[in-house]
Amino acid sequence: MKIHLRFFASMREALNVAQETLELPETVQTVGDIRAYLRQRGGIWEEVLGEGRALRMACDQVIATNDSPVTADAEVAFFPPVTGG
Numbered sequence: 001m002k003i004h005l006r007f008f009a010s011m012r013e014a015l016n017v018a019q020e021t022l023e024l025p026e027t028v029q030t031v032g033d034i035r036a037y038l039r040q041r042g043g044i045w046e047e048v049l050g051e052g053r054a055l056r057m058a059c060d061q062v063i064a065t066n067d068s069p070v071t072a073d074a075e076v077a078f079f080p081p082v083t084g085g
Contacts (some may be wrong), residue, residue: 059075
């Protein structure tokens, strides 16, 4: 399944990426799965998306939780709890 990732504010700066398109394995079905999948990249990815890290997630521009399902071509966004305008 192909999805579109977007990163905002300090997360974008830390990861040095604003967006990317990613092909996911079939085992990745939820927003939380995507977060865990990306953490496997290690280094800054593990730090920025780590379990204890406060962050917000959205799927197709709706606030999401770890259990929110993801469908093909979805846009999944990660951003800090507070962002500036």
